[in-house]
Amino acid sequence: GSVSDMLSRPKPWSKLTQKGREPFIRMQLWLNGELGQGVLPVQGQPQGPVLHSVTSLQDSLQQGCVSSESTPKTSASCSPAPESPMSSSESVKSLTELVQQPCPPIETGKDGKPPEPSDPPTLDSQPTTPLPLSGHSALSIQELVAMSPELDTYGITKRVKEVLTDNNLGQRLFGETILGLTQGSVSDLLARPKPWHKLSLKGREPFVRMQVWLNDPNNVEKLMDMKRMEKKAYMKRRHSSVSDSQPCEPPSVGIDYSQGASPQPQHQLKKPRVVLAPEEKEALKRAYQQKPYPSPKTIEELATQLNLKTSTVINWFHNYRSRIRRELFIEEIQAGSQGQAAASDSPSARSGRAAPSSEGDSCDGVEAAEGPGATATATATADAEEPGGPAAATKSQGGPGAAEREEGPPPAGTPGPDDTGAAEDAGRAEPPPPPLPLESPAERLAPVPNPAAPVAPAATAAAGEDAATSAAAGSPASPGTSTGTSTGGSAPAAARRPRSLQSLFGLPEAAGARDPHDNPVRKKKAANLNSIIHRLEKAASREEPIEWEF
DNA sequence: TTGCAGTCAATATC
DNA sequence: GATATTGACTGCAA
Numbered sequence: 001g002s003v004s005d006m007l008s009r010p011k012p013w014s015k016l017t018q019k020g021r022e023p024f025i026r027m028q029l030w031l032n033g034e035l036g037q038g039v040l041p042v043q044g045q046p047q048g049p050v051l052h053s054v055t056s057l058q059d060s061l062q063q064g065c066v067s068s069e070s071t072p073k074t075s076a077s078c079s080p081a082p083e084s085p086m087s088s089s090e091s092v093k094s095l096t097e098l099v100q101q102p103c104p105p106i107e108t109g110k111d112g113k114p115p116e117p118s119d120p121p122t123l124d125s126q127p128t129t130p131l132p133l134s135g136h137s138a139l140s141i142q143e144l145v146a147m148s149p150e151l152d153t154y155g156i157t158k159r160v161k162e163v164l165t166d167n168n169l170g171q172r173l174f175g176e177t178i179l180g181l182t183q184g185s186v187s188d189l190l191a192r193p194k195p196w197h198k199l200s201l202k203g204r205e206p207f208v209r210m211q212v213w214l215n216d217p218n219n220v221e222k223l224m225d226m227k228r229m230e231k232k233a234y235m236k237r238r239h240s241s242v243s244d245s246q247p248c249e250p251p252s253v254g255i256d257y258s259q260g261a262s263p264q265p266q267h268q269l270k271k272p273r274v275v276l277a278p279e280e281k282e283a284l285k286r287a288y289q290q291k292p293y294p295s296p297k298t299i300e301e302l303a304t305q306l307n308l309k310t311s312t313v314i315n316w317f318h319n320y321r322s323r324i325r326r327e328l329f330i331e332e333i334q335a336g337s338q339g340q341a342a343a344s345d346s347p348s349a350r351s352g353r354a355a356p357s358s359e360g361d362s363c364d365g366v367e368a369a370e371g372p373g374a375t376a377t378a379t380a381t382a383d384a385e386e387p388g389g390p391a392a393a394t395k396s397q398g399g400p401g402a403a404e405r406e407e408g409p410p411p412a413g414t415p416g417p418d419d420t421g422a423a424e425d426a427g428r429a430e431p432p433p434p435p436l437p438l439e440s441p442a443e444r445l446a447p448v449p450n451p452a453a454p455v456a457p458a459a460t461a462a463a464g465e466d467a468a469t470s471a472a473a474g475s476p477a478s479p480g481t482s483t484g485t486s487t488g489g490s491a492p493a494a495a496r497r498p499r500s501l502q503s504l505f506g507l508p509e510a511a512g513a514r515d516p517h518d519n520p521v522r523k524k525k526a527a528n529l530n531s532i533i534h535r536l537e538k539a540a541s542r543e544e545p546i547e548w549e550f
Numbered sequence: 551t552t553g554c555a556g557t558c559a560a561t562a563t564c
Numbered sequence: 565g566a567t568a569t570t571g572a573c574t575g576c577a578a
Contacts, residue, residue, distance in 0.1 A: 185557055187568055273560050
């Protein structure tokens with residue numbers, strides 16, 4: 001009754017008493033997703049933040065409800081508001097239990113029934129997919145996602161990978177039966193999870209599913225069963241097809257089964273996949289360095305020069321920007337987690353994403369790419385892009401989507417083409433920052449170019465699109481010729497944003513948030529970054545090119 | 551219209 | 565055979 005009244009006739013804030021405001025605060029928290037922090041427990045994270053947050057808020061309101069909060073009192077009697085403490089916390093708790101409880105793998109679960117005959121992986125993730133939560137009314141994944149508190153995507157993927165590998169379970173099986181995604185998507189997701197706050201509702205879905213799956217004590221067995229059944233079905237089909245020479249047969253389990261055998265869809269409708277030649281990629285990367293957001297005209301030119309379809313060029317830029325962004329996210333996370341790894345619960349800390357981490361916290365991609373051979377140049381690059389460094393910094397904010405959402409610059413997400421340029425320290429651009437030796441061939445490692453630091457905006461600005469195109473053009477022909485592809489851009493960006501993404505992400509429990517143990521490497525990088533910043537500043541003030549060597 | 555997130559699915563690589 | 569990479573596509577938002 002109180003709720004009804006409150007929802008239908010809310011009183012203006014100013015008219016509310018401290019107590020009367022409480023329900024609204026709760027509602028706001030709930031709307032913000034802060035309420036329910038315990039729904040999907042993030043390892044190590046105590047449930048109940050809700051109350052804490054409320055409590056703190058209350059504190060600020062100087063009210064005594066705090067006690068009521070933590071003290072599940074028999075609110076019934078209390079004023080309309082009091083009811084919330086209990087009810088909310090309880091509801092949250094129940095939900096939490098729900099998710100924590102063993103629950104069948106999403107769509108499979110049900111009585112060990114085979115993985116959805118139709119299991120059209122694609123459809124699966126559709127909104128309605130109910131999460132069969134044992135004993136409770138099924139909640140749709142969307143509901144769970146909406147109610148879910150911030151999850152440690154990195155930690156979740158690490159755990160999932162561990163479980164999968166430990167039990168010899170494949171990504172395909174896991175993806176199709178648990179996540180409703182294809183193998184490629186799963187691989188990508190597990191290898192490059194984006195921080196929770198960077199994910200859209202849809203993007204969070206797989207993580208919630210993974211979390212739910214991880215919470216299911218029988219997850220492995222179920223998946224194993226699935227595997228067995230699949231195998232059985234496969235063998236069966238195989239036999240039947242062999243004997244009946246009946247190649248195809250609508251797979252009952254909706255899994256890819258020998259596609260090779262099914263001749264039916266011979267329809268030449270499938271257009272061959274475009275595979276860009278290394279030189280083409282190189283050229284595109286160069287162009288990207290020049291101009292991360294090329295104009296239609298530039299794209300046109302690039303397409304012409306590279307003899308590609310404009311759509312291909314467009315797609316390439318989209319994909320490249322997007323992927324680089326993700327790389328950066330990861331670097332950041334890794335950089336952050338690195339220090340806390342030890343503390344982190346699971347062994348995953350070390351193993352997970354081992355690869356990248358191994359490459360050195362963060363700048364990995366680059367370093368790895370460059371390889372040991374990385375000469376001074378490489379080093380420079382690496383350093384420059386360094387996670388903590390430009391790369392990170394940049395990405396964090398400058399980069400195309402850098403700090404988007406969470407951080408002030410909202411539009412950042414869609415850094416208009418100009419954005420970048422503009423953002424880029426326009427100023428210093430002038431004196432074309434001595435082009436950072438673009439490890440022409442090597443740098444490739446996507447991550448390197450550091451999207452964030454759409455390089456040489458200056459150049460861009462000045463040279464305009466031509467620069468880009470020309471750069472691109474040039475490369476194909478002579479990839480090696482680094483064509484003074486000005487790349488220095490990143491540095492300036494970094495300078496402007498010394499801030500660590502970590503803070504940006506503000507991943508509470510996420511790896512990134514933990515005490516970033518400053519290991520020697522990090523310190524060194526930090527020093528490097530400072531040096532870069534310093535030089536940039538000097539350069540900016542001097543307006544004269546300087547020799548870049550970090 | 552443009553950019554992006556999320557995916558798929560073909561293909562590469564391990 | 566499993567996993568990683570990547571060009572293309574869809575849907576959404578600004």
